[in-house]
Amino acid sequence: MNVLPDKAIAALAGLIAVGTWLTYRRSAKKRHRMLRELFARAAADAGFEPEAVLVVQPQRGEESQFAARVREAPRSWHIVLAGPAWLAALKSAAWRRPVSGMDVLPFGKGALKEGTYLVIRKRRRFELVHELLPYMERLGTAWPKVGVSSPSAAADAASDRLLQ
Amino acid sequence: MNWEYEAAWLCDCALAVVFAASAWGKAQTMTDMRMEIKAYGLMPANLVPAAAWAALALEWVLAAAFAKGGTLEGVKEPAAIIVLLGLTGLSRRRHLAANKKNEMAGAAECGCFGANHPLSRRPMLRNVLFVAVAAAAWIAERPAPSGAGLAAFALVVASTVWLLETFKLQNETGEWRAGDERAPG
Numbered sequence: 001m002n003v004l005p006d007k008a009i010a011a012l013a014g015l016i017a018v019g020t021w022l023t024y025r026r027s028a029k030k031r032h033r034m035l036r037e038l039f040a041r042a043a044a045d046a047g048f049e050p051e052a053v054l055v056v057q058p059q060r061g062e063e064s065q066f067a068a069r070v071r072e073a074p075r076s077w078h079i080v081l082a083g084p085a086w087l088a089a090l091k092s093a094a095w096r097r098p099v100s101g102m103d104v105l106p107f108g109k110g111a112l113k114e115g116t117y118l119v120i121r122k123r124r125r126f127e128l129v130h131e132l133l134p135y136m137e138r139l140g141t142a143w144p145k146v147g148v149s150s151p152s153a154a155a156d157a158a159s160d161r162l163l164q
Numbered sequence: 165m166n167w168e169y170e171a172a173w174l175c176d177c178a179l180a181v182v183f184a185a186s187a188w189g190k191a192q193t194m195t196d197m198r199m200e201i202k203a204y205g206l207m208p209a210n211l212v213p214a215a216a217w218a219a220l221a222l223e224w225v226l227a228a229a230f231a232k233g234g235t236l237e238g239v240k241e242p243a244a245i246i247v248l249l250g251l252t253g254l255s256r257r258r259h260l261a262a263n264k265k266n267e268m269a270g271a272a273e274c275g276c277f278g279a280n281h282p283l284s285r286r287p288m289l290r291n292v293l294f295v296a297v298a299a300a301a302w303i304a305e306r307p308a309p310s311g312a313g314l315a316a317f318a319l320v321v322a323s324t325v326w327l328l329e330t331f332k333l334q335n336e337t338g339e340w341r342a343g344d345e346r347a348p349g
Contacts, residue, residue, distance in 0.1 A: 013320055110334075110335065110339070111335050111336050133203075134200075
């Protein structure tokens, strides 16, 4: 025998679903805010609005897999190293690319401060790419289309200035 | 109360959640999904985008079929088992290849649900578990829910998917560890 009729159970499930959806939206907005802050800080360092930000965590050594490809990455990207400025300067010289050092990424204690990944700005949202090695291998081909509309003159100028 | 019915609905619910969560995660990280398919090295690069859309559609169809209870009985369960076994094989193959090359990325977790998702951990164990659940759902018999019961069932599935996504987001932003950052006093 059912304790509650089906309609009451459906109403209760509806209330729970609304609550869960609102919690989900709240967390999604929080992550969006943090990624926007990352882009704002990257733009302030780079001197232009980057199309994508490559976050590199040097302690995990993952960047060694695609280090050779970083030089070929679109100049509309900006590289952020989760570490001190002197280490970023070393990487910048090695990769011949401007690299910003950020001791503290805007992700608190979250998992996003620990990994190496690419954040792509897509109109009003951000997409994260963790499969960097195959992604780097595809650059310049029909897909993905990141970097097709760039580099901009501002990105070029900022890059040249930082590398001088 | 018929325990066989309850157990069968629970199996349907679990499988609907796993396929819906996977499709939801993939829909938000299509680039990652394409790269993962490319990394398997099973098809030419120009077919990868179409394969990614096909895989996404298949997962939504399976999620909807399990969320609707009595739909496609005897078809959806073997289809789910084949999909899960196929994904297990691909994950295993990639894991072995990564170990061979001594690479770190992508070896410990799968990207099936998107990075940092609670269900992305221990992909082998998870898939074996869900294959067993699909087999149990195949054997068990139950009447299809209808009307308000069906709505409640679908809402439970949706809530669980959003809850798992919330865990993922909070893990990424450190939201549930935020209390540790507060200074005492």
